[in-house]
Amino acid sequence: MTSVVTAAAGLRICFVIPTYDEAPNIEPLLRHLAHLHPSPETAFLIVDDNSPDGTAGLVRKFSSQEPRVHLLEGERQGLGSAYLRGITYAMDVLGADAVVQMDADFSHDPSDAGRLLERIAVDADVAVGSRYAPGGAVDPHWGRGRRWLSRWGNRGARWIAGLRGIRDCTSGFKAIRTTALKCAGIQDIRAQGYVFQVALLHRLQTTGARIVEESIYFRDRERGQTKLGAKDTLEFLLQICRLGAAQYRNVWKFGLTGSVAAAVNLGSFYYLLELGLNKYLASPIAVEISIILNFLINNHWTFGDRRLAGPRRVRGLKFNFIALLTLALNYAIFVTLSLLFVEASPLLLQACAIAPVAAVNYLVHFHWTFREAGERF
Ligand code: GDD
Ligand code: MN
Numbered sequence: 554m555t556s557v558v559t560a561a562a563g564l565r566i567c568f569v570i571p572t573y574d575e576a577p578n579i580e581p582l583l584r585h586l587a588h589l590h591p592s593p594e595t596a597f598l599i600v601d602d603n604s605p606d607g608t609a610g611l612v613r614k615f616s617s618q619e620p621r622v623h624l625l626e627g628e629r630q631g632l633g634s635a636y637l638r639g640i641t642y643a644m645d646v647l648g649a650d651a652v653v654q655m656d657a658d659f660s661h662d663p664s665d666a667g668r669l670l671e672r673i674a675v676d677a678d679v680a681v682g683s684r685y686a687p688g689g690a691v692d693p694h695w696g697r698g699r700r701w702l703s704r705w706g707n708r709g710a711r712w713i714a715g716l717r718g719i720r721d722c723t724s725g726f727k728a729i730r731t732t733a734l735k736c737a738g739i740q741d742i743r744a745q746g747y748v749f750q751v752a753l754l755h756r757l758q759t760t761g762a763r764i765v766e767e768s769i770y771f772r773d774r775e776r777g778q779t780k781l782g783a784k785d786t787l788e789f790l791l792q793i794c795r796l797g798a799a800q801y802r803n804v805w806k807f808g809l810t811g812s813v814a815a816a817v818n819l820g821s822f823y824y825l826l827e828l829g830l831n832k833y834l835a836s837p838i839a840v841e842i843s844i845i846l847n848f849l850i851n852n853h854w855t856f857g858d859r860r861l862a863g864p865r866r867v868r869g870l871k872f873n874f875i876a877l878l879t880l881a882l883n884y885a886i887f888v889t890l891s892l893l894f895v896e897a898s899p900l901l902l903q904a905c906a907i908a909p910v911a912a913v914n915y916l917v918h919f920h921w922t923f924r925e926a927g928e929r930f
Contacts, residue, residue: 564674564730567596567649568666571635575657576606577776583615583622585663596647597622599657600639602629623647632725632780633749637742644731653728655682658774660692661726668767669728678733678762681719681754682726682769689721689768706789710751714796716758720766723750733762746785748792755796806855807915810847818843848872856923863926871922875914883910 568586572579579599586597601609601624609626616622625642627635636654643649651673655661665682672680683689685707691700703723710722725747737756744752758764798805822839826832848869852861861868886906894902 564650564670565594565596565648566590566592566651566653566670567598567643567647568653568655569598569600569636569639569643570655570657571600571602571632571639572604572608572612572657573602573629573635573780574604574606574608574777576604576608576611578658578774579608580611580615582657582659582663583612583619586666587619587621589663589667593621595621596643596649598625598639598643598647599623600625600627600635600642602627602635631745631749631785632747633742633744633752636749636753637739640734640739644734649731651728651730652734653726655726658777660772660774662770662772665726665767665769666728669726672765672767673728673730676763677765678730679754679757679764680728681721681724681764681766683719683721683724683766684769684771685720686766686768689770691771692773694773702786706751709790709793710754714751714755714793715800716751716754719754719758719764722754723747724769725750726769729757729762733757733760736760737762744788744792746788747781748785748789751789752792752796803855803919804915807851807918808911810850810855811911813850814843814847817846844873844876845869847876851918851923859923860926862924868922872918875917875922879910879914882913883907886910 568590570582575582583597583599597619599608599612599622601612603609603626609624612622612624616624623642625639627638640652640654643652651670653666653669655663655666661682669680669682684691684703691703695703706723707721710716711719714722716722734757737753737760739753739756742749742752742756754764818839821842822835825835825838830838851872852865852868883906886909887903890897890902890905891899
């Protein structure tokens with residue numbers, strides 16, 4: 554295997570370390586890191602939010618002998634916001650090719666950073682220091698409550714926010730290539746507290762970053778105390794729901810559009826009858842009006858953020874074709890169910906037919922009618 558020094562040598566690395574009241578830890582940590590990473594291309598950025606215990610002063614003092622140490626100060630707005638400011642500064646001002654985010658309290662062993670950097674130098678965009686990958690662990694001193702919170706936080710991130718294939722979604726120890734960060738558009742992340750870790754991974758995963766995990770041992774801090782509070786937990790819950798809902802945004806927009814179209818179908822049918830049209834003619838006209846409206850809303854709103862493939866009229870024809878096919882499919886299922894369950898309520902059978910048909914309808918429109926330019930069917 555390539556050694557850390559040679560593999561990561563070409564990369565300008567910046568450690569981004571947020572601090573709030575880390576006076577007892579910051580100097581030993583910086584000493585340790587500076588010793589382990591002697592390259593002049595490596596920088597250490599401390600993001601301190603006016604810690605009352607004078608952390609910033611200690612950093613300033615240290616940086617007078619070690620010019621690779623930088624200090625970014627600001628108002629306290631939470632861990633996520635500190636990270637966002639720090640990472641942006643590392644990329645834009647310090648010109649980093651890769652950042653390593655880690656805690657200042659020695660919970661993340663400074664000597665593990667090398668392994669993370671090696672992974673992004675060799676085969677990944679993101680290397681997560683993982684407590685839950687095989688070989689990883691948390692300090693036995695961690696209380697039951699903290700373990701429980703961490704375990705369920707991780708499940709929430711996977712099951713609700715939709716992160717896939719990552720065992721430690723809330724880890725605060727990662728090495729990330731800045732190309733992946735730029736691609737992910739991280740400046741839009743609205744996570745103030747600890748949920749930032751999940752929001753960041755979510756962005757990276759949805760924008761196609763290659764994410765790997767390296768097992769770590771997470772030691773409980775010896776000095777100072779955790780800043781994780783109830784507000785963070787509440788924000789965590791809200792944010793993972795928001796991230797999850799965003800994934801299904803197309804689904805609910807499509808559903809809403811369908812409901813509007815159904816109402817318009819009935820409304821125009823009524824209006825056409827009022828105009829004196831024969832009901833056998835009014836019905837298909839009303840259907841066609843609702844199909845066209847349904848198409849236009851989906852085209853401009855539901856899938857409006859896509860670079861859609863092909864001209865609009867072709868999409869319109871496809872949409873119409875699928876709508877009629879859907880009608881036939883719905884009818885076929887309804888008739889089959891009616892023959893199988895003679896006693897059952899027709900309303901129930903119609904409802905049973907609608908559900909799978911709506912799903913098929915959505916999938917076909919998602920992957921075919923409104924597919925993105927360049928995407929294969
Ligand atoms: N600038 C700044 N502003 N730094 C902060 C803030 C803040 O508001 N809040 C916390 N920090 C710093 C701390 O000083 C420390 O260096 C680091 O962020 C982590 O904070 P801790 O309070 O030690 O977090 P923890 O040990 O409870 O949580 C760890 O595990 C979580 C998952 O279980 C961290 O690694 C989290 O990032 C991780 O999500
Ligand atoms: Mn900690």
